Amino acid sequence: MLDPISLYVHVPFCQRRCPYCAFYSVESAREEEITSYPRLLLKELQLIKESWRGSSIGTIYFGGGTPSILPPSLVESVISAAKEAFQFEDDIEVTLECNPGTVDAGKIEAFISAGINRLSIGIQALNDDRLGFLGRIHDMNQAVETLKIATEAAGVDVSADLMAGTPLDTRESWYRELEKLLPFRPDSLSFYSLTVEEGTDLALRLEKNEKICLGSDEVVDLMMYIGDRLADAGYRHYEVSNWALPGHECRHNLHYWRRGRYIGLGPSAHSFDGKRRSWNKPDVTSYREALNNGNLPPSEYEVLSDAEVMSEWVYLALRVADGLDFGEYQEMFGEVPSSWKSLLEKTAASGYGDFDGVRFKPNDRGLLLADEISARILG
Numbered sequence: 001m002l003d004p005i006s007l008y009v010h011v012p013f014c015q016r017r018c019p020y021c022a023f024y025s026v027e028s029a030r031e032e033e034i035t036s037y038p039r040l041l042l043k044e045l046q047l048i049k050e051s052w053r054g055s056s057i058g059t060i061y062f063g064g065g066t067p068s069i070l071p072p073s074l075v076e077s078v079i080s081a082a083k084e085a086f087q088f089e090d091d092i093e094v095t096l097e098c099n100p101g102t103v104d105a106g107k108i109e110a111f112i113s114a115g116i117n118r119l120s121i122g123i124q125a126l127n128d129d130r131l132g133f134l135g136r137i138h139d140m141n142q143a144v145e146t147l148k149i150a151t152e153a154a155g156v157d158v159s160a161d162l163m164a165g166t167p168l169d170t171r172e173s174w175y176r177e178l179e180k181l182l183p184f185r186p187d188s189l190s191f192y193s194l195t196v197e198e199g200t201d202l203a204l205r206l207e208k209n210e211k212i213c214l215g216s217d218e219v220v221d222l223m224m225y226i227g228d229r230l231a232d233a234g235y236r237h238y239e240v241s242n243w244a245l246p247g248h249e250c251r252h253n254l255h256y257w258r259r260g261r262y263i264g265l266g267p268s269a270h271s272f273d274g275k276r277r278s279w280n281k282p283d284v285t286s287y288r289e290a291l292n293n294g295n296l297p298p299s300e301y302e303v304l305s306d307a308e309v310m311s312e313w314v315y316l317a318l319r320v321a322d323g324l325d326f327g328e329y330q331e332m333f334g335e336v337p338s339s340w341k342s343l344l345e346k347t348a349a350s351g352y353g354d355f356d357g358v359r360f361k362p363n364d365r366g367l368l369l370a371d372e373i374s375a376r377i378l379g
């Protein structure tokens with residue numbers, strides 16, 4: 001039996017497109033288009049399962065798009081089909097991304113009965129002005145209500161996603177939002193920095209010289225402030241954008257960051273077998289056509305060279321609190337480059353983490369500047 005793999009299921013539908021979003025999703029799809037979609041996922045699963053024979057599944061993640069737009073019975077049908085195709089680990093984690101404005105208490109209960117044991121709630125902000133800037137379909141009261149329902153439900157871990165770095169963000173605004181958020185004690189929290197992605201509405205507004213997001217120094221300052229508040233509340237910063245109460249880290253994402261193998265289903269979803277990464281083309285129409293004709297959907301792939309595998313491993317190691325360990329590196333890639341010891345000593349001495357000669361562990365600031373540190377190490 002090989003190590004457990006992860007399964008990612010992409011649900012490419014959203015009620016309305018958010019102006020900053022570059023993920024693949026279709027806006028305002030017809031109900032029939034949405035409810036017929038899981039049948040395509042099942043067909044894709046049947047076609048790929050042979051190539052992954054002998055694997056068991058440790059985590060499943062329904063991401064999007066807006067997976068909570070699906071009826072819970074259809075989410076259940078995908079989980080059941082995955083269970084028929086693969087063995088499930090006893091402690092399997094099954095996450096569903098869930099947006100306020102698309103669920104109520106009954107629907108959340110139905111998702112839990114369907115087998116979801118972790119809800120990742122895209123609240124993004126607890127302030128109506130910031131939610132308006134981010135173009136979300138929900139307001140603050142709906143975000144609070146969804147958090148309340150989810151955190152009161154039994155048998156489910158709750159994670160909340162928030163977005164930092166809009167021009168409206170200040171320490172004072174974040175003080176007030178955290179005062180509203182933390183009493184719910186979500187098991188884990190993600191804080192993403194707003195970035196301007198090509199092809200989005202925000203990119204067009206930036207071209208017209210509108211102020212779209214804070215500068216990187218301002219974002220790091222804000223994130224340090226947020227991180228201090230979270231640490232006081234008992235949360236551990238375990239990855240660049242992620243904090244969790246002890247034992248509640250997202251295992252699906254940790255699997256990615258440790259370069260574990262995974263299957264992705266749905267248009268734009270990626271799969272990875274340790275060296276070969278493939279991805280379905282982001283087009284639901286050609287995805288539908290191919291599977292209805294009994295074929296795999298159009299996809300592309302890349303095979304990583306040994307040097308790319310090494311760079312990716314280092315880059316990802318520096319993005320998690322456990323950091324980069326020379327012993328683990330040696331086991332996988334051989335001799336550690338001679339310059340790294342002094343580079344990591346200097347990085348630690350500059351206040352970005354701890355280095356004991358064998359393992360470099362980034363601190364809060366080191367995690368927030370992980371890209372700069374890996375660029376320094378990898379040259």
Ligand code: SF4
Binds near residue numbers: 014025064099
């Ligand atoms: S709801 Fe999420 S996936 Fe959909 S457009 Fe907004 S940010 Fe993108």
